[in-house]
Amino acid sequence: MTASFSLPPEAAEPRLDVARRTLERLRGVPALAARYAAHVNVHTLERLAALPPLAKDDLNTALAHLEPAAEHSATWLFQSGGSTGAPKVGYAPTGFYMAGVHAHWQPLDRTDVFANAWGAGRMWGAHYLAAGLADLSGCRIIALGSVTREEYGDWLAFLADRGVTAIGGTPSVLRLWFAHARATGVRLPSLRKVLWLGEAWQPQLDEDLAVVAPQARRWGMFGSTETWVVGTNTPDCPADTFHPLPHQLVHVDADGLLDFTTLDPEMLNPVLRYHTGDAGELTACPCGRPGPAMRVLGRRDSVVQVRGLGLDVDELITRAEREPGVARAQVVLTEQRGRATGVDVLLLADGPGAAPDAERLRKALLAATFTLSTAFQHDPESFRVRPVDALVSNGRTGKTAALVVREES
Numbered sequence: 159m160t161a162s163f164s165l166p167p168e169a170a171e172p173r174l175d176v177a178r179r180t181l182e183r184l185r186g187v188p189a190l191a192a193r194y195a196a197h198v199n200v201h202t203l204e205r206l207a208a209l210p211p212l213a214k215d216d217l218n219t220a221l222a223h224l225e226p227a228a229e230h231s232a233t234w235l236f237q238s239g240g241s242t243g244a245p246k247v248g249y250a251p252t253g254f255y256m257a258g259v260h261a262h263w264q265p266l267d268r269t270d271v272f273a274n275a276w277g278a279g280r281m282w283g284a285h286y287l288a289a290g291l292a293d294l295s296g297c298r299i300i301a302l303g304s305v306t307r308e309e310y311g312d313w314l315a316f317l318a319d320r321g322v323t324a325i326g327g328t329p330s331v332l333r334l335w336f337a338h339a340r341a342t343g344v345r346l347p348s349l350r351k352v353l354w355l356g357e358a359w360q361p362q363l364d365e366d367l368a369v370v371a372p373q374a375r376r377w378g379m380f381g382s383t384e385t386w387v388v389g390t391n392t393p394d395c396p397a398d399t400f401h402p403l404p405h406q407l408v409h410v411d412a413d414g415l416l417d418f419t420t421l422d423p424e425m426l427n428p429v430l431r432y433h434t435g436d437a438g439e440l441t442a443c444p445c446g447r448p449g450p451a452m453r454v455l456g457r458r459d460s461v462v463q464v465r466g467l468g469l470d471v472d473e474l475i476t477r478a479e480r481e482p483g484v485a486r487a488q489v490v491l492t493e494q495r496g497r498a499t500g501v502d503v504l505l506l507a508d509g510p511g512a513a514p515d516a517e518r519l520r521k522a523l524l525a526a527t528f529t530l531s532t533a534f535q536h537d538p539e540s541f542r543v544r545p546v547d548a549l550v551s552n553g554r555t556g557k558t559a560a561l562v563v564r565e566e567s
């Protein structure tokens with residue numbers, strides 16, 4: 159049982175007082191109390207593994223009740239899932255737990271000029287946690303945030319001029335930067351470090367970097383707004399493999415799903431066997447660093463990544479199928495070399511006379527779905543809703559999946 163944890167019992171069990179305190183907090187949430195009633199005395203990893211896992215909705219329910227507050231700083235509210243309607247929130251103190259990350263992972267140093275290209279504002283966490291890390295490293299910071307397609311050229315010239323040595327962002331956003339630089343002949347010879355977080359690394363980035371910034375190497379973080387940074391890697395590690403931080407207890411269950419338990423007493427979110435929906439395994443990292451590393455094998459739930467944001471396909475379909483005249487709905491995600499170029503909701507009419515109002519539904523979905531309105535902020539026309547005569551089905555199995563992913567050449 160214990161071999162499925164990132165820490166051995168002798169390292170983890172003396173620190174399970176944090177997990178027990180989290181359990182008490184969850185037990186105090188009326189909607190969750192019953193499921194934890196039988197679980198007491200969590201002093202061993204075996205007992206911890208027997209706790210019911212926590213899903214995103216459970217965590218949001220708990221946070222709505224607990225409304226945690228930081229003891230020594232301000233309490234920041236960030237987007238935490240909730241792909242429809244208003245954003246659900248996760249909490250963090252100023253500093254965003256990055257001191258614990260910086261103690262084990264220092265991609266930046268005082269000599270770096272770091273362009274922080276994660277989007278700022280909109281209750282997104284990544285820009286601020288990267289700023290926290292850069293602050294601890296004492297480097298020079300350019301708070302770039304998100305820019306529009308028309309602005310890439312001017313900003314790239316500025317970054318080249320400033321001798322930027324490091325940049326950080328979501329891989330799909332970094333791809334836009336480097337694809338633009340490559341296409342327009344911009345070179346960033348001083349760039350040595352690319353920090354990333356928020357979705358899987360994209361191999362196309364390696365190709366673009368080889369041309370635009372041949373000295374650049376990738377430095378990855380894995381985490382979520384609920385768990386904050388769970389693990390990190392270096393250029394010597396495979397892109398899908400991360401070394402868990404000692405205050406993050408990673409567990410792989412019998413189904414191959416990862417769950418996370420915080421051992422950090424400062425953590426505001428009650429993270430106790432929390433499922434991000436990612437499958438994974440614990441493995442030895444080829445970089446040679448001892449101890450189990452976490453290999454992330456991708457999502458297993460109904461949430462897909464669309465431009466770095468989680469889109470809950472089942473939620474979207476439920477909403478579309480509530481529309482008058484709609485019998486069934488299907489989501490088609492179109493990607494070009496790993497990046498989402500469009501999302502289509504296909505509507506199968508409820509009988510010959512039915513005519514669902516696709517444009518009205520499109521506007522309603524866009525307005526109510528945070529992931530869609532944010533991901534397609536600059537090209538809302540790439541989100542479409544259209545009636546069809548037949549949904550897309552798999553000719554081999556005859557099945558009609560809720561989600562179809564299409565690769566554009």
Ligand SMILES: [Zn+2]
Binds near residue numbers: 392444
């Ligand atoms: Zn490694």
